[in-house]
Amino acid sequence: MISIIIFAVLLLLGFGFFAMNVNKIRTNILMGRDVDRSDNKGERLKVMSLIALGQKKMFKKPIPAILHLCLYVAFVVTQIELLEIIADGLTGEHRVFREALGGFYTFIISFIEVLSVLAFVATFIFLARRNLLKIPRFNMKEMKGWPKIDGNMILVMELILVTFIFMMNGADEVLYSQGLSHAENLGDQSFGFAISQFVGPALFGGMSESSLIIVERIGWWGHILMVFTFLNYLPFSKHFHIILAFPNTYFSNLKPQGQFNNMEAVMKEVKLMMDPDADPYAVPEEGDEDAVVQRFGAKDVEDLTWKNLLDSYTCTECGRCTSSCPANQTGKLLSPRKIMMDTRDRLEEKGEGLRKNGKDYDDGKSLLNDYITEEELWACTSCNACVESCPVNIDPLSIIMDMRRYLVMEESKVPNELAGMISNIENNGAPWQFSPEDRLNWREEK
């Protein structure tokens, strides 16, 4: 009875704390400007199924894709066992699904065990890949410190989790074969699970009943505790991608990647300038939200769209964007992954500040300058390689562009040569100093 109460309290705390942190993140994301992604539901579902569920873009690099697939499928299928653990925990029963499901139960648990072994192996390889092989995308500047610890921590947790599963099933198997398990005895000698029917006797075969029970309970409680730890670690980690990958791909940009948005605030002003009949002093229509004076472009996180902010929490820090970036490949400061990590870190900082000190709080910092420098922004060629390579459809380029817009339109901070190019366009309709009358000279030239 006591254990049921402890379990119920843990369950509530586990999910409650998780829900609270998810809600914080939700509030943070909603700080962003609006962008309409409510159209084309069918197309969006398709994109989500292919990219997140189907891992389509992961398979551009087959080896990590297959390793990751082991973890991914193992995780999803293991949720069935988790449901049983919760049911057992709340009822005080043991393996409640077994009798009802019969042979199917044996199949499911066996499947989970096989996947867990695959996941265990994949996790080891991931750890080796991160720490032994010098893969450049895991060893760049922005990956020093917490991001590196985070990456390893997740993998270690995964190993512990799997170890607990086999302690639980293995010891229970030995107990069951001796007729000592709490599970309902169905008159057979073994659970018949694919891995633990061998691993159990091999590891725990010689143990006494009380030791076996202890091992089994450590496995059971350890497993569920790890699950809660893991769950509550998610919102503080790049590992949150396991949830956000789905909404993030659903809300993908469906337009051609080359298309940049036309800024609405500018459209209004340009229309006024071009239209001789327009009344520049016209009162904005009632309920017109854009009447609130907004900055041109983005200086801080609240100037970005909620999709940019969702992107930042979804980022897996895999670095595929950065390793495909021409600026980064040629030694420039720019790294699209760093743009995403900076956006998330600043958003966390700003959100926390606002929650603590009220909604008018200003910490005097901003994403621009305190996190991202002008030098990074101006190195981008707008080539879309980062967008194309992101396995979860993140768009670092639109953040870069919005920050350039702020620099240019709000602060007139533009590299000299570009200022010249822009004034050429304004004055003679070409980025160079040629006269518009000479545009057709090529027709006569030999």
Add this chain to the structure above:
Amino acid sequence: MSDLMKVPTMAEMTANGEVPEILFWVGCSGSFDDRAKKITKAIVKILNKCEVKFAVLGAEESCTGDPAKRAGNEFVFQMQAMQNIEVLNGYEIKKIVTGCPHCFNTMKNEYPELGGNYDVVHHTQLIQSLIEEGRLQVAGGDTFKGKKITFHDPCYLGRGNNVYEAPREMLSKLDAELVEMRNCKAKGLCCGAGGAQMFKEAEKGDKEVNVKRTEEAMEVKPNIIATGCPFCNTMMTDGVKNKDQENNIQVIDVAELIATAADL
């Protein structure tokens, strides 16, 4: 002026009461840059050879605004766009072919919201469809026999708008060997010119992007690097010079290659 170099302007056509099949949007580079003008002429020759009734805007054409937009100046972009749209709508233009992927992307994707709705194609798409319809015969000739050609994807044609096949199909008509770089199509590396980089010095780094891309091209030992964008052409030409390969590698637009193969 030979028949193949006939270039009517919209103003001239309209004065004669004629309506063109398609407007050829030349672009700033194609109008003013000496190297790019040769690409422009190749496109013109192909259009005339196929008896496509086309016109250019000439002095009425102005920058699409793409470099201003990518440099962060949305005002100048939209002013340019509105002026161009006024001219284009004034002539009731329906279909446009551009000689530059940046003009193509901007007019196809960014103009509609501002009131400019046209059917916009890139010159590789148009020429490819002319070949497919049998309007253009590409004999192949001996010019390219035994030559290795590699195609450098322009970002705004490829990743930007998913046009990967048209230029490749054109190149396959040549009697040459088409080789792909390690990073091609969606994985193609930028030439370094986009996002207004063409008009400024690069940020501090350890290499120029165009040199890096030229090195990637050199891995497949091509005789010709084929391009589909006047800016890529400039960047790759500079890259080849930087690597002292001018005598071994030529940088040529697909339109020029087709024009040569068709004896134009």
